[in-house]
Amino acid sequence: MKKYFIGGLGSNVYHSKDFLQELNSQIYFQNPYEKHLRDETELKSWFKNEIVEEESICLIGHSLGGDLARYLASEFQEVKKLILLDGGYLDLDKILPLDTELEETKNYIESQVVSDLDVLISKEKSEAKHWSENMEKAVRQSYHWNAEYNRYELAINYENIEAILSLRRKIQAFKREVGDALFISPCYSNEATWREEALKELPDYFDTIFLENFGHELYTEAPREVASLINEWLAYSQ
Structure with a gap:
């Protein structure tokens, strides 16, 4: 299996x-x-x-x-x-309308901006019930560098997320x-x-x-x- x-x-x-x-x-x-x-x-x-x-x-x-x-x-x-x-x-x-879920998700994605990934990793490590090298890699892979704005942003394609959240309702x-x-x-x-x-x-x-x-x-x-x-x-x- x-x-x-x-x-x-x-x-x-x-x-x-x-x-x-x-x-x-x-x-x-x-x-x-x-x-x-x-x-x-x-x-x-x-x-x-x-x-x-x-x-x-x-x-x-x-x-x-x-x-x-x-x-x-x-x-x-x-x-x-x-x-x-x-x-x-x-x-x-x-529980909540789809429009509200999509708006909240988009706002969350846009709000997750970080100037220093090491600071974020240190914070998450201090709060985690379980931590490992894989968890650190998970954080690093979750973000990508935006050179134009000189910051890290969530590496998420909102259009894909919007589609799959809508599909879940169907x-x-x-x-x-x-x-x-x-x-x-x-x-x-x-x-x-x-x-x-x-x-x-x-x-x-x-x-x-x-x-x-x-x-x-x-x-x-x-x-x-x-x-x-x-x-x-x-x-x-x-």
Whole structure:
């Protein structure tokens, strides 16, 4: 069984390296955010090209990557196992309008300007629950130098992000029926009502694990612990 991982918005291969190295087999990193995927057909075509002729797939997705993974698992018979890391379960239309999400995302991207990457890395390192050489590389790959303005900016193509955020609303992954599925998510002491309601809608056939003292970025916060849970589930669900 070949395993693939789709990270969340803004993630790159280095964010997941520590986590993927703890899993018991080789994992292939997928980055749909480099593509301009406007509709379901383009999303499916991209995925089909990524997996080529695989017969059996385990698909892991975090956050927005979880939304894409749940949709793809429902469309491709090859996906036998689905693992969602705090993704693939929210009806965002109930939480905020698409226009608001796009505006907030654009404002965030434009606000992330840095004059010295080493200062940013030092700050992130001091605040991180887990840090490594890969995490430093993740930060460096997340930015590019703008010589005109003499600053670092997020290396994100907003047009691609706008397309994929709009596509997420169309595919409505939270409604999709899939096969063997594991859902791992933080458990907050003060749950937002919209999140409580969404979690109640998880299908009964999903295996669920809720982790205390974890945040949304659980696989970068505790790569070994989260990978261990996945390894156990995969061994149990053979």
